[in-house]
Every structure is written in structure tokens, then in C-alpha cells.
Amino acid sequence: MTTPAKDELGGSPLPKVSVILPILNEELYLRDCVNSILSQEYRGEFEVLLAVGPSKDRTLEIAKEIQAGDSRVIVVDNPSGRTAAGLNAALAASTGSIIVRVDGHSQIPARYISIAVELIQSTGAVNVGGMMAAEGVSTFERAVAGAMRSPLGVGASRFHTGGAAGEVDTVYLGIFKKEALLAIGGFDERFVRAQDWELNFRLRKNGGTIYFDSRLQVTYRPRPNLAALAKQYFEYGRWRRVVSRRHKGTINYRYLAPPVATLGFLASILLGFFISPIFIAPAAIYLLFVALAAIVISQSLLQSIYLLIVIPTMHFSWGVGFLTSPKNLVPAQ
Numbered sequence: 120m121t122t123p124a125k126d127e128l129g130g131s132p133l134p135k136v137s138v139i140l141p142i143l144n145e146e147l148y149l150r151d152c153v154n155s156i157l158s159q160e161y162r163g164e165f166e167v168l169l170a171v172g173p174s175k176d177r178t179l180e181i182a183k184e185i186q187a188g189d190s191r192v193i194v195v196d197n198p199s200g201r202t203a204a205g206l207n208a209a210l211a212a213s214t215g216s217i218i219v220r221v222d223g224h225s226q227i228p229a230r231y232i233s234i235a236v237e238l239i240q241s242t243g244a245v246n247v248g249g250m251m252a253a254e255g256v257s258t259f260e261r262a263v264a265g266a267m268r269s270p271l272g273v274g275a276s277r278f279h280t281g282g283a284a285g286e287v288d289t290v291y292l293g294i295f296k297k298e299a300l301l302a303i304g305g306f307d308e309r310f311v312r313a314q315d316w317e318l319n320f321r322l323r324k325n326g327g328t329i330y331f332d333s334r335l336q337v338t339y340r341p342r343p344n345l346a347a348l349a350k351q352y353f354e355y356g357r358w359r360r361v362v363s364r365r366h367k368g369t370i371n372y373r374y375l376a377p378p379v380a381t382l383g384f385l386a387s388i389l390l391g392f393f394i395s396p397i398f399i400a401p402a403a404i405y406l407l408f409v410a411l412a413a414i415v416i417s418q419s420l421l422q423s424i425y426l427l428i429v430i431p432t433m434h435f436s437w438g439v440g441f442l443t444s445p446k447n448l449v450p451a452q
Contacts, residue, residue: 248290
């Protein structure tokens with residue numbers, strides 16, 4: 120009979136961990152992602168559940184190959200392909216008491232699960248998480264990654280820019296107590312995006328604590344081109360507005376800054392053109408801010424040129440998405 124691995128500090132058996140991933144069109148990144156999970160230094164038992172949607176590439180074939188090569192990997196069907204539905208399908212099939220959410224294009228460091236379990240046990244939090252550590256491959260991706268990791272690009276959210284460990288409103292991805300997830304009904308499948316924000320609000324409303332620790336860094340690959348980046352941030356803004364409508368008190372200045380900047384910039388240009396050039400001043404100040412931010416964030420001349428486009432794209436796409444978000448985007452329960 121195998122003796123369960125013990126916690127080095129408390130001597131108690133380490134909890135079983137279920138790593139859940141919603142997978143769709145991840146042919147390029149899936150093997151590296153799963154390898155980073157299977158290479159964990161966690162001494163307890165863990166499993167990996169891949170909720171695979173109807174992909175247009177070899178994602179399902181690769182997932183089944185990985186499953187055939189390691190008994191810890193389980194492939195779960197996700198017919199809709201939607202993230203929340205895939206997470207719930209994997210959650211339902213899981214057998215661990217700790218749930219680790221990972222995305223198919225991410226990679227986690229070797230001690231990620233060990234640190235997370237230790238934090239859950241020491242803090243009593245129902246969800247712990249860390250940083251969305253954006254890393255690009257191409258020059259454009261590196262420019263986006265720089266903007267995503269800088270308060271000049273995305274504001275001072277700790278899961279983007281880092282900071283002291285402690286209680287927060289939300290974290291990137293997350294490591295959960297399974298009982299806490301089940302108590303609130305899991306992920307809301309009506310949300311195409313913003314599932315994390317919405318879920319963490321319900322966890323906190325149910326009396327749980329969300330805890331941030333910058334040691335929990337997840338490698339994230341930014342969008343590879345401007346169109347994909349604009350679409351991503353448009354959807355972020357659109358769905359963040361949905362969360363703010365459904366859950367009062369979840370909005371703050373960080374989320375209002377992009378729509379305010381969008382309206383202010385547009386008003387400045389229109390008033391400057393039709394009434395007086397003096398009204399151009401706010402738009403000019405914003406563009407000066409973008410230029411200075413590009414210089415501070417960039418690591419090369421080409422990156423700084425990209426950032427002159429990347430930063431406004433992130434701000435204004437979010438802003439337009441937030442301002443135009445329809446009230447009926449999420450159907451009533």
C-alpha cells in the first residue's frame with residue numbers, strides 16, 4: 120500500500136489536486152503546457168483534465184496522445200467549446216479537493232502547485248493566484264507583453280504588475296478549494312468572457328477570501344497581431360460591463376479609465392476640429408502620455424514604435440467594448 124505524501128511543515132497528507140484546462144485550437148501550445156503541469160514538483164497526487172472543444176486543428180488528437188502516454192491525463196468532452204462550460208465539465212469529472220485552473224496556451228513553473236497548496240492551507244483562502252506573466256516571442260508580442268506588465272499599459276492591477284502578497288478582488292486563473300466552487304455552482308456558463316471576475320465576486324460574496332502571491336507566475340503568450348489584440352480587449356471591456364451590471368460594487372477606477380479616456384479623446388478631437396483648436400489639448404496630452412509610456416516600457420526602438428499603436432489599441436478597444444456592451448448580452452437565469 121502506498122503511503123500518501125506528507126506536508127513537510129504540518130505532517131498531514133497532501134491533498135489531491137485536479138488541474139483543469141478548457142482547450143480549443145491549442146495545437147501549437149498544448150504539449151508544452153501539459154508538460155509544464157506533469158513536471159510539477161508537487162509530492163502529492165494530482166490529475167490533469169483536458170476539456171477539449173470542437174477544434175479546427177489537431178488539438179483533440181494531441182490531447183489523446185498525451186492521455187495515452189500518461190495515466191494522470193484525462194480527456195473530457197466540451198461540445199460547446201466555451202470556456203466556462205469546459206471548466207465545469209472538467210470540474211465535474213475531477214476527483215481532487217484542490218482545483219488548479221490553467222489555460223492551454225500557458226505554462227506554470229515547477230513549484231506552482233506546491234506553493235499554491237501551501238498558501239491555501241496557511242491563509243484559509245478559497246482561491247489563490249498570482250501573475251499573468253506575459254512573454255512574447257515576436258517583437259510585436261514582446262511589445263504587447265511589456266504593456267500588459269506595466270501600470271502605464273493596463274493600470275496597477277497586481278496580477279498584471281506584481282506587488283505585495285495579500286487579499287485581493289481577483290487573481291489570474293486561480294487555485295481553488297473545490298468545495299468552495301461547488302458551493303456557488305461553479306463557473307457561470309452564460310459568460311463567454313470575464314468568468315474569473317464574475318466567479319471571484321461570488322466566492323467573496325459567499326464569505327471566501329481571494330489571495331494574491333506573486334510567486335505564482337503563469338507564462339502567458341500575447342496575441343500575435345493588432346487585430347487579435349483589439350478583439351481581445353474589446354471583449355474584455357464588453358464583458359467587464361456585464362459583470363458591473365449584474366454585481367453592483369464590482370467596478371472601480373481602473374475599469375472606468377478606458378471608457379473615460381475613449382470618450383475624452385473623441386470629444387477632444389471633435390471639439391478641437393469644429394469649435395476651437397484649444398480643445399485638442401486633452402487628446403494631445405494623452406498622445407504625449409502614450410509616447411512617454413512607449414519609451415519607458417520598450418526595450419528596443421522597434422518595440423517603442425509598436426507600443427505607440429499597441430497602448431491606444433488596448434485602451435480604446437476596452438473603452439469601446441465597455442461603452443457599447445448590450446444589456447441583453449447575458450440571458451437572465
